[in-house]
């Protein structure tokens with residue numbers, strides 16, 4: 001089987017990243033790129049054709065896979081054009097701005113019998129994969145809470161991310177990854193959600209949100225992101241009836257914590273704390289808390305492309321499926337609704 005001839009539409013930040021990824025896979029060959037901004041095409045690799053429009057690239061270049069990394073509002077048009085031309089597609093996230101747009105894209109891909117998937121490569125983030133192992137192996141007994149937190153210091157959105165009509169704001173940017181991770185981890189329907197969505201320092205687009213998802217299996221998931229927290233953090237916490245687990249940082253540093261004996265057996269000793277005398281929230285007695293290593297995982301973002309190549313070669317299942325992407329987009333609508341009304345929204 002020959003190498004997979006691949007093109008990139010939108011050769012900006014992610015387009016260049018995808019160019020490097022494609023070059024690093026012996027199974028793939030980058031044959032063409034296109035970008036409406038000629039400045040982006042200046043460093044087109046030797047032997048790769050460069051075009052200023054997708055139409056021209058579709059007409060003249062030789063490829064059967066396209067990676068679409070144009071800004072968000074262009075994804076629908078680009079996917080539909082590429083599908084009609086019979087190209088298999090990896091589209092950047094958020095795949096679409098609305099569920100309606102997304103349905104149109106999926107239908108055209110089905111009609112033209114092309115593979116369509118979305119670049120949700122954060123399913124292979126190390127921190128997330130460790131917590132997914134903790135969750136799915138039930139290492140903490142029955143989990144009741146999952147927290148996923150991402151706090152930043154660079155409050156202002158950059159480039160087109162400041163414009164609502166461009167699909168700007170953090171819900172469309174990192175929100176789509178953080179929600180996708182939780183829905184991929186928790187194998188249950190959602191009963192309801194509550195969300196607080198704000199613009200703290202950005203005038204027109206969201207830069208802070210907290211989302212609470214109540215699942216039918218009893219798990220409550222809390223996703224919180226702020227670009228203007230000024231205390232940078234990427235953290236996870238899962239609490240279960242047999243212990244808890246935490247991670248601090250993308251590298252996945254953390255522990256599983258258990259108690260040597262349950263609370264009803266702990267002598268009801270009163271200890272003094274800065275907040276006064278307390279029994280429940282005093283310091284742990286020596287030996288009460290036991291720390292275990294988190295499971296090890298070997299993952300990286302290349303795994304996303306390995307899955308795509310397998311599917312293209314006729315074996316294996318797509319990791320990021322259209323129905324999963326659609327569920328995230330539907331949920332984001334509900335998040336916005338709750339954010340506007342201040343009320344919980346029933347879901348599924």
Ligand SMILES: NC(=O)c1ccc[n+]([C@@H]2O[C@H](COP(=O)([O-])OP(=O)(O)OC[C@H]3O[C@@H](n4cnc5c(N)ncnc54)[C@H](O)[C@@H]3O)[C@@H](O)[C@H]2O)c1
Pocket residue numbers: 009010011012013014015034035036037040052053054069070071072074092093094119120121159172173
């Ligand atoms: N999966 C991830 O982790 C991740 C990370 C960053 C960005 N993204 C996504 O990738 C996409 C691109 O983001 P970016 O940060 O690379 O933006 P960018 O602005 O750096 O690049 C987009 C490029 O598309 C070009 N472009 C615009 N309209 C075009 C058109 N009609 N035809 C061809 N080219 C066109 C622009 O000139 C620009 O060079 C967005 O959807 C974004 O959400 C995903």
